[in-house]
Amino acid sequence: MDHLTISNEEVTTLLERSEDHYIDFKSKAIRPASLEKQVSAFANSSGGEFYVGIEEVSPGIFEWSGFSRIEDMNGHVHVLMNAFPASDTFQYDTLFNPNSSGYVLRVTIGKTRYICKTSAGDIYIRGAASVKRLSSPCEIEELKLAKGVTSYETSTTQASLAMVTDSLQITEFVIDALTFSEPEPWLRSQMMIVSERPTVAAVVLFADEPQAVLPKASVMVYRYASTDEIGMRDHLVDGKTWNIEGSAIKQIDSAVKKVTELIETVKSASLEDISYPPETLHEILANAVIHRDYSIQDNIHVRIFDDRVEVESPGRLPGNVTPRNLPGARFSRNTMIERMLHKFSDAPNKNVGEGLMTAFQAMTDMRLAEPEINETENGVLVTIRHSPLDSPATIILRYLDKAEDITNRKARELTNIQSDSKMRRILANMIKQGVLEQVPGTIKGGYKYRKVLNP
Incomplete structure (x- = not known):
C-alpha cells in the first residue's frame, strides 16, 4: 500500500468532485464490513474508486476528515484486503496533506471479468451514485450476460432447423x-444446433430472416435535420426511418450503405459536404452488430444528425472493458458470432480490438475528433462528431513556438496530411497571411519556413 502526500490544489480538486458512477466518498466512521459492498458494486459495474475519510457536510459539499493515524484505518484495510487482496484490480493507498485533517484511505477498483461477491456471498452493482444488491436469480443472470460471463448467443431458440x-x-x-460439409452436420459440429434447436448465434448468422425469431435483432436508422442533443420526430427528414434486417453480415453491409447514403445529403453550416472516414463507419457499425447483447429486446439505433453520427447498441460493455480503456481493451461477448463472421471471404470484422483501433486512427487521419464511447443505462453509445481538430496552420505555428523553422515534410508529418502539393498550398497561404516567411538561402525542394515575429 502506497502512502502519498498531495498538494493543497489536489485536495481542493478532489473535494470539488461530485459522487457519480465512478467515485464515492465515505466517512471514516463507516463500518469496515459495509465497504465490501462498495467494492463489489464498482467491480461488477465499470470500476471506480472511493475515499474513506471524506465527509459530506451538506448535500454535495465534502470535507476532508481523515484518520488521525494510518494505524487507525487498519480495521478497514484488513477487512477489505481479506475479501479483495491487493492486485492490479484492487488497489489501496493513503492520502495525506499537511494542511488537512488526518489520512484518507483511497480504494481503486477495476472492472472484473467475473461476478465479484462480498465475503458473505452478496452481489452488488452501482447506479448513478448508489449501490444495489442483486437478490433474484433473474437479476444475477442479467449481470452475467452483461459482464460476458455467459452469452445469450449459446441459448436455443424456437426456430425450426430448416431456418438455418x-x-x-x-x-x-x-x-x-470451405467447410467441406453439408450445412446441418457442420452446424451441429459447431454447437449451433443444441437439443434439436438452433442457437441464437445460428439464427443471427445464418437465417435469412432472423427477425422472425429475434424481432429486435436489426438496425434502425434515423436522419435528423438538427444538431440538437436529442433527435425529435419533427426533425426526421421526410418523416422516415429505416429498419435494416437480414443476417448479421447482410445487416452490416446494408447499414453501412444506408448510413453512407444519408450522410452524403448532410451539409455543414457553410454548405460544404460533410464526410466521415468510411473505415470508421464500417468498424463501429460492425462492432455494434457483433458485440451487442441479443438478450435485450431492443434494436441498434443509428442517428445521423447534421454534426454527428450516434450508434447506440443494446448491452453495456462486457468483461473488464470500460469507456476509459477503449479502444485498446479486448473482450468479446459473442465469440461464436465474431468467429464465424471472420470466416466469410469478405469478413466485416477484424481481430478483437483491431476494429476500434482502425476507427479511431481513421478519424485522426482525417483530422477529426476521435469517437466518444459512453455507457448508457442498458447499452453503449458511440458518438462520431464532425469536429475538426486544430487546423494545420495552428499546428504548424504551435510547432514554431519552440522550433526555429519547419519543412514541408515535417509539416505533413505533424498534420497527417499526405499530399505534398496540399501542404505547399497551406504554407503559401500562411505566407500570404503574413504569419510565415521562407528562410533566406533555402532552395526549392528544401525550403524552410519560419514564423514572422511581428506579423
Missing part, C-alpha cells in the same frame, strides 16, 4: 468458407 440449415445464407457460407 436450408437458407440461402448458410448455402453461401458453406461454399464461401
Whole structure:
C-alpha cells in the first residue's frame, strides 16, 4: 500500500468532485464490513474508486476528515484486503496533506471479468451514485450476460432447423468458407444446433430472416435535420426511418450503405459536404452488430444528425472493458458470432480490438475528433462528431513556438496530411497571411519556413 502526500490544489480538486458512477466518498466512521459492498458494486459495474475519510457536510459539499493515524484505518484495510487482496484490480493507498485533517484511505477498483461477491456471498452493482444488491436469480443472470460471463448467443431458440440449415445464407457460407460439409452436420459440429434447436448465434448468422425469431435483432436508422442533443420526430427528414434486417453480415453491409447514403445529403453550416472516414463507419457499425447483447429486446439505433453520427447498441460493455480503456481493451461477448463472421471471404470484422483501433486512427487521419464511447443505462453509445481538430496552420505555428523553422515534410508529418502539393498550398497561404516567411538561402525542394515575429 502506497502512502502519498498531495498538494493543497489536489485536495481542493478532489473535494470539488461530485459522487457519480465512478467515485464515492465515505466517512471514516463507516463500518469496515459495509465497504465490501462498495467494492463489489464498482467491480461488477465499470470500476471506480472511493475515499474513506471524506465527509459530506451538506448535500454535495465534502470535507476532508481523515484518520488521525494510518494505524487507525487498519480495521478497514484488513477487512477489505481479506475479501479483495491487493492486485492490479484492487488497489489501496493513503492520502495525506499537511494542511488537512488526518489520512484518507483511497480504494481503486477495476472492472472484473467475473461476478465479484462480498465475503458473505452478496452481489452488488452501482447506479448513478448508489449501490444495489442483486437478490433474484433473474437479476444475477442479467449481470452475467452483461459482464460476458455467459452469452445469450449459446441459448436455443424456437426456430425450426430448416431456418438455418436450408437458407440461402448458410448455402453461401458453406461454399464461401470451405467447410467441406453439408450445412446441418457442420452446424451441429459447431454447437449451433443444441437439443434439436438452433442457437441464437445460428439464427443471427445464418437465417435469412432472423427477425422472425429475434424481432429486435436489426438496425434502425434515423436522419435528423438538427444538431440538437436529442433527435425529435419533427426533425426526421421526410418523416422516415429505416429498419435494416437480414443476417448479421447482410445487416452490416446494408447499414453501412444506408448510413453512407444519408450522410452524403448532410451539409455543414457553410454548405460544404460533410464526410466521415468510411473505415470508421464500417468498424463501429460492425462492432455494434457483433458485440451487442441479443438478450435485450431492443434494436441498434443509428442517428445521423447534421454534426454527428450516434450508434447506440443494446448491452453495456462486457468483461473488464470500460469507456476509459477503449479502444485498446479486448473482450468479446459473442465469440461464436465474431468467429464465424471472420470466416466469410469478405469478413466485416477484424481481430478483437483491431476494429476500434482502425476507427479511431481513421478519424485522426482525417483530422477529426476521435469517437466518444459512453455507457448508457442498458447499452453503449458511440458518438462520431464532425469536429475538426486544430487546423494545420495552428499546428504548424504551435510547432514554431519552440522550433526555429519547419519543412514541408515535417509539416505533413505533424498534420497527417499526405499530399505534398496540399501542404505547399497551406504554407503559401500562411505566407500570404503574413504569419510565415521562407528562410533566406533555402532552395526549392528544401525550403524552410519560419514564423514572422511581428506579423
